[in-house]
Amino acid sequence: MATASFQSILESKLVQFVIGPEKKEFLVHEYAVSSLSKPLDRLLNGQMKEATEGRVVWDDMDEAAFVRFIQWAYSGSYTDPEPVIFTDSSVIATSTAEDGKVAKNATATAGAGSSVTIALEEDAESVVSFVHRPSCSLCYPTVPIYPSSRRPKCEKCPDPRKKRQMVNGFISSSLYACSTHSSPPRQNKKYDENYALVFLAHARLYVMADKYDLPQLSELALHKLWATLKIFTPYPSRLGDIVCMITYAFHSFSESAEGDKMCDMLVHYSGCIYENLTANDGFKTLVEEYPLFTHGLMKKIAERLS
Numbered sequence: 001m002a003t004a005s006f007q008s009i010l011e012s013k014l015v016q017f018v019i020g021p022e023k024k025e026f027l028v029h030e031y032a033v034s035s036l037s038k039p040l041d042r043l044l045n046g047q048m049k050e051a052t053e054g055r056v057v058w059d060d061m062d063e064a065a066f067v068r069f070i071q072w073a074y075s076g077s078y079t080d081p082e083p084v085i086f087t088d089s090s091v092i093a094t095s096t097a098e099d100g101k102v103a104k105n106a107t108a109t110a111g112a113g114s115s116v117t118i119a120l121e122e123d124a125e126s127v128v129s130f131v132h133r134p135s136c137s138l139c140y141p142t143v144p145i146y147p148s149s150r151r152p153k154c155e156k157c158p159d160p161r162k163k164r165q166m167v168n169g170f171i172s173s174s175l176y177a178c179s180t181h182s183s184p185p186r187q188n189k190k191y192d193e194n195y196a197l198v199f200l201a202h203a204r205l206y207v208m209a210d211k212y213d214l215p216q217l218s219e220l221a222l223h224k225l226w227a228t229l230k231i232f233t234p235y236p237s238r239l240g241d242i243v244c245m246i247t248y249a250f251h252s253f254s255e256s257a258e259g260d261k262m263c264d265m266l267v268h269y270s271g272c273i274y275e276n277l278t279a280n281d282g283f284k285t286l287v288e289e290y291p292l293f294t295h296g297l298m299k300k301i302a303e304r305l306s
Contacts, residue, residue: 019066037213065204082195095196121191126237127143162304185228191235199245207252239280250290271300
């Protein structure tokens, strides 16, 4: 974010932003936005209609994303959204995507798609928990009683060493460090906590940052998303939340997804938990519709199988 004195912001004129399909209106100090990047400065102070009218219409922007963007513009950070918690045990939330846009009514009764049992929900673990759990005595014997070529196959851990390497690479990566202070994310505790909008909040700000050349917002949003994924428990009924976010990311970047930091991060994360994801019906659609994601994921799976 460009450094702008708070007084300069307060002394600047007010600009009207019209956001989303509901055309919600917001008045924002012009300098709070125009000082952020050259594209936004041209938008508000150049020869465009928005500059002459003092009115910007972003009808394709999510209202909550805009509020967080403005919060960041004024303060240098933004508040993480809270997950949607379902108190009715007969309802399990599933996230859906239509043409890359998240459906607002993202709920379905239990049993939709693959059946889910409480036992399976309780077996789920985050990637951080996976790395920190005690090592398998067969895979990591204290005393090497077998030559590596004759070590018995562990039925519980199909490729433990390669998976542990990949997960360690994800959770210890320096690619997603952030120079801005960011509070630790909230960790999900139960399968009735829908995190689709939490993931999407960070992903949407990242996409906006890419569009308007806002590297510090991009860095912050990516860091927050990474920090959340590290401690997120992928319960079977919550896999749709992850699939929904990945779909949004690859739809947003389309052909430029290859090499994008967020898309690469999501491929890496998917490689860490692909056994979980394959049980989700939406994941199968994702693999079919986004070949760049599929190609990247296949390379990650090959790393684990090599």
